[in-house]
Amino acid sequence: MNPAQQSKIGAWIAFILGALYFIVPLIGTFEFSLRLKRDEYSFEAYRVVLTDPNFLSSFGYSTLMALITIVIGVVLVVPTAYWIQLRLPKLRPLVEFITLLPLVMPAIIIVFGYLRLYNSSSWIPLTANARSTDLLLAFSYVTLALPYMYRAVETGMRAIDVRTLTEAGEILGAGMPTILMKVIFPNVRVAILSGAFLTFAIVIGEFTMASLLNRPAFGPYLQLIGANRAYEPSALAIIAFLVTWACMGLINVVGSAKQTKRA
């Protein structure tokens, strides 16, 4: 056996071991979720979960929060990334550092900071009622998703010649808002969608912030079911997994559709 073949076999072994590490627990969870009825496999646990009004309301709430988070994130990140790329490239390391902070700072610290700053007796009492707490939760989700959203958009911006396209727009008489809406946004659409789907996946399963801010989100619902039921949590885990992977799949579909169009 020559060294090239040996290295190929080594690569396959590493791949199979890695795949088993991820797939075996998943298969185990799925198999367990089918065992609600004694002595037979069934989707009973899924039926129970999907007909639970709390599932629908918490999933609906988290979906709405995810959409709000995406809108705020896009409005915040796209102009920032654009401006950094165009006029303030020296600030890029600083902005990258700030956007990476949520990855190294545990969510529980962030949320306790929020509770201290925005409690009902503070100057900005965002936790005083349910609607303003929802807003605070959306802002905290924006913070959590910031590393993914910024990186996705920034990569998209780097893939196009932002400076020259902006100058081309300017010399043709367009102002900055027109250039952003007509030229830049459409050309980083795929990058924005990638960031949006990642944000969606993060928000759907998030527990800490929603729980500590006492909002009826899908994450706390998952935890509640997990604490009180046996088979339904496994079904929920598989559902959450499928939702996340559907988001990832959509990123790939949209991305490859765009690439095919450009090929």
Add this chain to the structure above:
Amino acid sequence: MAFLQISDVRKQFAQNVVVKGFDLGIEQGEFISLLGPSGCGKTTVLRMVAGFEDPTAGRIIIDGKDVTPLRPNQRNVGMVFQAYALFPNMTVADNVAFGLKVAKRPDAEIKARVAEMLEMIKLPHLADRYPYQCSGGQQQRVALARALAHKPKVLLLDEPLSALDAKIRVSLREEIRALQRELGITTIFVTHDQEEALSMSDRIVVMNEGRVDQVGSPFEIYNNPATKFVASFVGTLSILKGKVLDPSARRIQIGQHEIVAGRGAINARPGEECTIALRPEAAKLANGQALNGHNKVGGTIEDVHFLGSVVRIKVRVQDNAIALDTFNDPSAVPPERGAPVTVSFTPADVLVLEGA
């Protein structure tokens, strides 16, 4: 005052002065090339006219209006970029229509103007294609149509041909020049390619280290370079070191040979060194039989380069090398390396360089 007046413009980035006192008046309908090596400041001048860079000092006036403080979108200037800069998300027609839509022209007018522009660049059949579906040459023609669609007062071309292959470059430069003449639009063309500048321009501005070295017609720039830099940058040139024998009779010694220099001021005194320039097309192989009144120097063939229609021969004359071009003659064998030859040229072909 000229239609486009650039008055004493200076540009400094931190401690680096990129453009040092640039003065130029461009008449309406004139085609001007800014020619120079990389880093000479030509693109910075163009970007200041476009409004992408603010001059550190000086003024830019277009059609009697001081545009120095205006944003690029307020100057009514068209520009074609080196990398095309077509909007990837728009079709060819939408790209051409962009400036008109921004100006909120009526739909019917936009449609008619886009059709007219696409007809002008001979690409009406590509209206619905996206830029990535067009070749480099087609994209650059679309970029030209887009730059002209909103009827700008000045057209700026920032090395628009440098990303294209040689054949398309030649045909497109002819198309650009023909269009410019037809529309009579005042144009500034930035290039480092002397052939492009010589073949397209009414006047050429040769720039070096942020300064204008010479402004003149292609004929003047090529045949009467004002400085050593212009002489060496524009066209191929043999630069020869010599010694002045008699300034009044314009006699100069090259190696062991005495020649007469017909052009350029001789400021050096007898015995002092001087530099002379000779174009390759002016020098000829005389085979020892130079015509009366012609300069004649002997040397040996150092190199022979076959360039297709032309054969470039390099002749070593002691410390100097003279390049000479001869037309390719299939019936004549090019001379061998090391063969002794005599090179002849008229006194009028010999230019004494300023500051030598």
